[in-house]
Amino acid sequence: MIFESHAHYDDEAFDEDRQQLLTSLKDYGIGRVVNVGASLESCEATLQLMKEYPFIYGAMGIHPSETAALNEANFVWLREQCANEKVVAVGEIGLDYYWKEPEAEIQKVWFERQMELAREVKLPVIIHSRDAAKDTLDMMKALHAEELGGVIHCYSYTKELAWEYLNMDYFFGIGGVITFKNSKKLKEAVEYIPLEKILLETDSPYLSPEPNRGKRNSSLNLPSVAQAVADLKGITYEEVVEATYENACRLFRIAE
Ligand code: NI
Numbered sequence: 001m002i003f004e005s006h007a008h009y010d011d012e013a014f015d016e017d018r019q020q021l022l023t024s025l026k027d028y029g030i031g032r033v034v035n036v037g038a039s040l041e042s043c044e045a046t047l048q049l050m051k052e053y054p055f056i057y058g059a060m061g062i063h064p065s066e067t068a069a070l071n072e073a074n075f076v077w078l079r080e081q082c083a084n085e086k087v088v089a090v091g092e093i094g095l096d097y098y099w100k101e102p103e104a105e106i107q108k109v110w111f112e113r114q115m116e117l118a119r120e121v122k123l124p125v126i127i128h129s130r131d132a133a134k135d136t137l138d139m140m141k142a143l144h145a146e147e148l149g150g151v152i153h154c155y156s157y158t159k160e161l162a163w164e165y166l167n168m169d170y171f172f173g174i175g176g177v178i179t180f181k182n183s184k185k186l187k188e189a190v191e192y193i194p195l196e197k198i199l200l201e202t203d204s205p206y207l208s209p210e211p212n213r214g215k216r217n218s219s220l221n222l223p224s225v226a227q228a229v230a231d232l233k234g235i236t237y238e239e240v241v242e243a244t245y246e247n248a249c250r251l252f253r254i255a256e
Contacts, residue, residue, distance in 0.1 A: 001029055001030065001031025001032070001241070001245060002029055002030050002031060002200060002219070002222050002223070002226065002241055002244075002245065003031060003032045003199070003200065003244060003245040003247075003248035003249070004025075004030055004032065004033040004034065004200065004201065004202060004219040004222060005034050005151065005173055005199040005200060005201045005244075005248050005251075005252075006034060006036050006092075006126065006151075006153050006154070006173050006175070006199075006201035006202065006203055007033055007034070007035055007036065007201070007202055007203070007204040007218075007219060008035065008036060008038065008042065008203070008204060008205065008206075009021075009022060009033070009035050009049060009056075009204065010035065010041075010042045010045030010046055010048075010049060011042075011204075011205050013205035013216050014205065014218075021218060021220075022049075022053055022056070025055070025219055025220070026055070028219075028220050029223070029241075030219045030220070030222065031055065031245065032055050032056075032057065032245075032248070032254070033053075033055060033056050033057070033219060034056075034057045034058065034059055034088060034089065034126075034248075034252065035049050035050070035056055035057070035058050035059070036058075036059045036061070036089075036091055036092050036126060036153075037058065037059055037060050037061050037062070037091070037092070038061070038062070038063035038066060038092055039062060039063065039066040039069065040062065040066075040069060040070075040074055040077075040078070043058075043060050043061070043062075043078065043081060046058040046059070046060070047081060047084065050084070050086045050087075056086075057086050057087070057088045057252065057254065058084070058086055058087050058088070059087065059088065059089040059090065059091040059092065059126050060078055060081045060082050060087050060089075060090060060091075061078075061089075061090045061091040061092050061093045061114055061125075061126065062078070062093065062110060062114065063092055063093070063094075063096070063128055064093070064094050064095050064096040064099075064107040064110070064111065064128060065096050065099045065101065065102070067102055067106055067107055067109075067110035067111075068101070068102040068106060070110050070113075075113065075117075078117070079117055079120070079121065082117070082121040082123060083121070087123070088123065088124075088252035088253065088254060089118075089123050089124050089125060089126050089150070089151075089251075089252060090114055090115075090117055090118035090121070090123050090124075090125050090126070091125055091126025091127065091128070091150070091153070092126045092127070092128040092153055093110075093111055093114040093115070093125060093126070093127065093128065094111055094127045094128035094129045094132070094136055095107050095108065095111055095128075095129055095130075095132035095135050095136050095139070096128060096129070096130045096131070096132060097130065097131040097132045097135075098130045098131045099130075104135070108135070108139065111139060112139065112143060115139075115140075115143045115145065115148065116143075118148050118150075119147070119148055123148075124148060124149040124150040124151070124251055124252065124253075125145070125148050125149075125150035125151075126150060126151055126153050126173075127140070127150055127151065127152050127153060127170075128153055128154070129152065129157075130156075133157050133161060137161065137164055137165075140168065145168055145170075146167075146168035146169060146170075149169065149170070149251065150170055150171070150251070151170060151171040151172065151173050151199055151251060152165055152170055152171070152172055152173065153173040153201065153203070154173055154175055154177070154201065154203055154207065155172040155173055155174060155186070155189065156177060156186060157185075157189070158185055158188075158189060159185075159188050159189045159192045161189075162189045162192060162193050163192075166193070166194075166197060170197070171197050171198070171199050171247060171251050172189075172190075172193050172197055172198055172199065173199050173200075173201040174186075174190060174198055174199065174200060174201065174225065174229060175200070175201045175202050175203050175207050175209070175225055176202065176203075176207040176208050176209030176210075176213070176217060176221065176224075176225060177207060177209075178190060178209070178225060178228045178229065178232075179209035179210040179213075179224055179225065179228050180209075180210060180213065181210075187232055190229060190232050190233075191232050191233065195233060195235070195239070195240070195243045195244075196243065196247060197247070198229065198240075198243070198244055198247065199244055199247055199248050199251070200222050200225055200226055200229075200240075200241075200244045200248075202217050202218065202219055202221060202222060202225070203217065204216075204217040204218045204219060205217050205218070208221060209221050209224045209225055209228070210224070223237075226240045226241050226244070227240075229244075
């Protein structure tokens with residue numbers, strides 16, 4: 001079975017067929033899903049999905065682009081939700097300089113606060129970092145991120161930076177981008193990253209792999225990601241599926 005480590009099934013892109021799609025996942029070999037919060041609303045929706053579907057776990061966190069909505073009161077609410085036994089991580093949190101809003105200083109404040117939250121509730125983190133490689137790494141080092149554990153979601157940086165995150169014992173979320181022809185840098189990084197540190201993810205509904213690039217993504221596309229990883233590493237599809245499933249269970253502390 002495949003472990004989908006990062007999806008947003010609360011997204012409106014799934015409003016028309018969410019139930020049908022989610023109940024069909026097992027038939028296509030998708031065993032477990034972590035639905036990742038990105039805003040206060042999506043955290044609430046994630047809690048609902050966790051309740052409805054036994055195979056769905058959740059991450060509670062506010063995406064850097066959504067951090068302007070945070071305040072002390074709703075941060076207390078966020079902390080309380082982390083006590084839910086199906087909440088397996090704090091995320092997605094981090095820095096995103098591709099989108100200019102909110103300004104970097106606000107993003108940094110709430111990235112730090114959410115890293116502290118993860119430490120307090122003893123959960124690993126799911127890191128979102130886009131066009132912010134240096135600041136993300138500097139902050140993670142300063143905050144002793146290696147003590148928290150976690151995954152760099154949708155890893156898209158270089159092999160050299162992967163070395164830094166491997167030193168922190170982090171995992172790498174690999175998704176549809178690996179199937180794109182122009183992803184040479186990422187392919188080099190995946191060749192370099194040990195299989196024991198790789199998780200499969202889609203970031204659904206975004207980032208569909210080839211040949212579905214540009215269309216709505218779902219966990220049903222994960223086999224092509226697993227195959228791409230297998231081809232790069234010169235191992236079998238089954239080996240990738242099995243190892244990444246175990247890796248996700250280890251990171252999120254879910255019994256296999
Ligand atoms: Ni995401």
